[in-house]
Amino acid sequence: MYRIGIDIGGTNMRVGIFDDGGNLVVKEKILTNAQEGATVAIKRLKLLINEVLNSKEVDKTQKIKGIGVGSPGPLDPWKGEIQSPPNLPGWDNIPLRQNLQDKYNLPVFLHNDANAAALGEFLYAYNKEVKNLVYITVSTGIGGGIISDGKLMLGDKGSAGEVGHIIIRPDGNMCSCGNRGCLEAQASGTGIFTRTQEALKNYDRPTILKNFDLLSSKEIIEAANLGDSFAKHIIEEVQMDLALGIVNIAHAYNPQKIVFGGGVMQSGDTFIQPVIERAREMILPSMAENLDFSVTKLGGDLGLFGAAALVDYFQD
Structure with a gap:
């Protein structure tokens, strides 16, 4: 069929x-x-x-x-x-x-x-063998889905897994939901752009980002990879905020595997590996021991x- x-x-x-x-x-x-x-x-x-x-x-x-x-x-x-x-x-x-x-x-x-x-x-990437899995998409926004004990977690209104609206910095960026410091506002593609745009207003030293008429999270991450000190500072802050979100998710759901997807993940290991390393340092050892991280196999x-x-x- x-x-x-x-x-x-x-x-x-x-x-x-x-x-x-x-x-x-x-x-x-x-x-x-x-x-x-x-x-x-x-x-x-x-x-x-x-x-x-x-x-x-x-x-x-x-x-x-x-x-x-x-x-x-x-x-x-x-x-x-x-x-x-x-x-x-x-x-x-x-x-x-x-x-x-x-x-x-x-x-x-x-x-x-x-x-x-x-x-x-x-169902398709892990053939039901991983019973506790969290999927996190990092793109324009941040979203998630949770498989707990082999079942999709839905909640009362079918909205469980809104990991993008975990508040990690109460004094952080304004989120589209009306709160401040949501993971989405801090670490999504939109969040990266907003943080950079605001910081550039008060930055008077050289940065290659000032040469761009149109900025996106991709260009900002690439500038950080090229060694631009301003971009590196922004991305390091973003990586820490994303790591904090992952720690909260890991402690709440105790998954075997956390799978990443979304446009920001196309930036490769240079972006996500520091996030994983920082998260591992903060996750309770008993939960971190068997926790595996990967990028989606389904592209x-x-x-x-x-x-x-x-x-x-x-x-x-």
Whole structure:
């Protein structure tokens, strides 16, 4: 049987089909164009689903087990509604699950994209062998998903795992959630940019960052790697804040494995290794002893794998 995985993002919507062996048979993507509104975007998503289903790689005799959808939150997985994500403006209380069920007459499972990613790692990357796993995405924001004793932790509203909103510095940067010093505000791609932009206002010594008209976390990390003292100071502060967040996560959930994903992770070992080393120094020895850190094995397709994993997890 096949299962359909749908990864909805602020920039792209992606659709993939997976077989029983967890192999990605075919995938396609289109721009989300969220500003056009949910109704228009969902119509285009259905056209993309149909295109993938009709592709030559798909065996038309195979049945479809279900559809899994990973989406930015907030959302309600029980109602199957997307509820006003910041990067999907105008997507207010959209009953996406019912919409897709009515169209395709298949079971549909809608969950936060980070929770779905954690399931993708659990089912496809580690074949259920790692029973206690935390997935952390460090990108524009910071999110997470938690597998505890082989089960996805959801919480009362399906919002468990919001690790980006652990407060680590009460006097820190203002977060989009309204609090100060959240891990996301301190150590996400956006946080790196904001910290750098503010610090540059009062920095009167040479730094290669002053030569950039447009800055991003990638350029700032690269400048630090090149030895720019200003950029190194910023990144070292970010690494410490991320390490503090990881320590809190490790102490709260006692995982066997912490898996990293997201755009900032593309900066490589020079960024994440110091974070891991600092975190290990602060985690209780009994918890740190068997704790393993890694970057996702599923690469850029993790969102699709995670969405497909929803089908197997919630139907088996």
